[in-house]
Amino acid sequence: MIWPERCLGCRSCEIACAVAHSESKNLFSAIGEKPAPKKRINLEYVPDIETSLPITCRHCKDAPCVSVCPTEALCQDEITSTVTHNSECCVNCWACSTVCPRFISLYKMILVMGCWTSSMNSNHGVINRQVEAGIKCDLCEGRVLPACVEACPTHALTLFETEES
Secondary structure, three states, X not given: OEOHHHOOOOOHHHHHHHHHOOOOOOHHHHOOOOOOOOOOOEEEEEHHHOEEEEEOOOOOOOOHHXXXXXXXXXXXXXXXXXXXXXXXXXXXXXXXXXXXXHHHXXXXXXXXHOOOOHHHHXXXXXXXXXXXXXXXXXXXXXXXXXXXXHHOOOOOEOOOOOOOO
């Protein structure tokens, strides 16, 4: 869950994510790695409301992005609910981002406030246009907590299991 009112915009989540997905898993070594480690979370500052929004995939149960993908570039693990992205099958149609429940409240806020930033023309980094494999949030597979959640000094990012209704 994301608590934007708690976010300081420090980008600790982005750094921790990149380091967690680096070869060395060490900040100082990761800086010099080739290719450079890629973050899977993006911090979006919205100046009109003076707040920062850490944006990443929520791996929703019955993720609508998976069901609308025309090329099956997205798939969801039935046990863990983790949504994965196969960039080789992706045709950049962005159908996934148009149905993502993560952005419904953000889009409503944009409509009400009339604020828009250039990076909001894409799907906010949930599925990146980068060609490299493994660019979508994987909840830091193999860790107890995702690196972004663990690194957030104000607990603006939290992870919890939702109950099936």
